[in-house]
Amino acid sequence: NNISHDWNQRMKLSFLRNTCQTNGILRLCMQMNGCHAFSSQHLFCMHSSSFTSSSSLQSIPTNFHVSLSSDTAASKNEQLLSTSRLGLDPNLNRFHAPIVYHERYSFASWPRNHTFPMHKFQATADALLTRYPGSHMPRSLVHNKLDFYRPLDLSQIPYNEWFPEHVICKDYLNRFLSGTLSYEQCRLIGFREQTSKPELIERTMLEVAGTVLTCQLAMMYGIASNVGGGTHHAWREQGAGYTIVNDLAVSANYCLNKNFAHRSLDRVLVIDCDVHQGDGTARYSSANNSEDDKLSLSSPLSGLFTLSIHCEENYPFPKARSTYDISLPSGTNDEEYLQALQESVKMALAEVRPDLVIYDAGIDIYRKDVLGKLNISEEGIRSRDRFVLDTCVTAKIPVAAVIGGGYDKDLDALGRRHAIVHEEAAYLW
16 A cells, blocks of 8 residues: 555566566566555466466357466366456456447447436547546557447347346336336436437446456456446336436346355455445345344345445435435535545444455545535545555455546546546556
């Protein structure tokens, strides 16, 4: 944590890593670079020379990617990724953690004057592919668009596995997919007549697939991020607040009780830093138990816990009950926000002891956000993201980040703010 954010130093150490042949020297480089390795029995945030080579992946089907743990080549450690196209092999990637993106997260026919900036996902990808003025980076974070991991396409999604009845009402999902939701359902979602557009239906499901893939990558490599996700207002029977299907709940349910590199997932913690409370996710979590029993595993989605840090005077009304709710007054500044963040994140991690963290890095806490009421600077956002990600990695807890909310008519500026969480994941990588 005492290492300065010096990207030139990172580039030099990256070169050193490429010349090292032993795990001992590799780990020394990692320590010098301010990075935190996962246990040799589980996962790494960097990659030892004993990982599989890219040439060994040529015979694998295009919708799956096999990765082995760092210390063994045994097939028992293999994991499958739900991807329609592999990204840059993390074993060769020396500059950023795995990033998930689908080019149809945004689509051209979305009305430009709509409050929800659908084009922000493409703007974020463009920011990652471009070295913009004022960037902390010596080059673009992502060198080529093919370096992104691409989630499953719409026709490839395993609906029966990912969307069981206790996660989403079958009738609601079928009506959405067929474009036949009622007027009232579309009004609550906020997209109204746009809700039945095939492009919106597709990108909604692609975003969910992207967060599932991000969680898989996080479990395999320690940290990963999605250029989308954070649809935290939707619940089992209904969408709301510009969200239709809750990708956080779907992904948590997918991961729970699965084994990754000999680690079973029994507890998933969603750390939601969007300015709006994640009321939909809260409805799934163990908060539905009594206050005295909030950490039990008896809930609609057993093993899901939620920490929501939000503005008290902002949407939604009324609020739901998360496992942990940190309600901040309008006008909260950087110092006040970061103090509340640090205290609550440390408490939640200590009490829940999660096997995976899903981090909603909403940037609508920004002081100039159209729908935000807090007074947080861009440096405050960066400090927030760095603290959450670094705290998880230091504690050897895999963390999957999604971008959450953010509203600005200046799409380039909005995309650069959403790029911050990916840059901070790269700093730890």
